Amino acid sequence: MSVPFILNHTNSIANLYLAELRDVNIQSDKARFRRNQEKLGTILAYEISKTLQYTNKEIQTPLGTANISLPVIQPVLATILRAGLPFHQGFMNFFEQSKSAFITACRKVKKSGAFNIQVDHISTPDLNNKTLIISDTMLATGQSLVIVCKELMAQYNITDLHIAAVIASTEGITHIKANLPKAKIWVCAVDEEMTSKAYIVPGLGDAGDLAFGEKV
Ligand SMILES: O=P(O)(O)OC[C@H]1O[C@H](OP(=O)(O)OP(=O)(O)O)[C@H](O)[C@@H]1O
């Protein structure tokens, strides 16, 4: 089982984007909130790209030939609607030729406060023998990502699975490791706590509502 990659374990300008996402005085600017997620998605995409397979190619320039190591494959990108969309856009900005899959999933909360994840719709290109990068802004309990990935893996023979989130909880990472032991995990930050309603603390609040408006 691989160790998760945690972006804020190394100081970089990415910390500023993460701070603005969390900051209650800044995050109400929806455009900036979405744009900061997009930037973090692109940074994680760059990090993941370092682990893909490469082969040397000779490229003809006007003055000679350059030997360049180029990726052998384009990963397929996926996200869970709706909160994951801006983060996913960041991955698409980097893996410009990749195909995308979209999954609709939501928490169905019971009277007791417990919840199930309901997967409503999957729209995907062929994932057989593909590298899949599935991104979602928040990895809280990890239930959404596990259910969605298991559903995709039941339908397709996915070669490599990368899971990316902006903020993960410790519990969520444990849940992913226990249920998807082969998945590689990429996150910008890990928080220790969750509320009784499974919101990450300190987290950033409700990612979907902040990006797109409160649900009715
Ligand atoms: O790890 P989990 O406990 O499963 O929670 C994570 C899910 O919660 C968020 O979506 P949310 O439920 O806020 O819905 P939305 O995308 O419709 O806003 C987030 O985008 C994940 O999909």
Ligand SMILES: O=c1cc[nH]c(=O)[nH]1
């Ligand atoms: O902290 C959390 C957990 C789930 N969904 C969110 O939007 N935020």
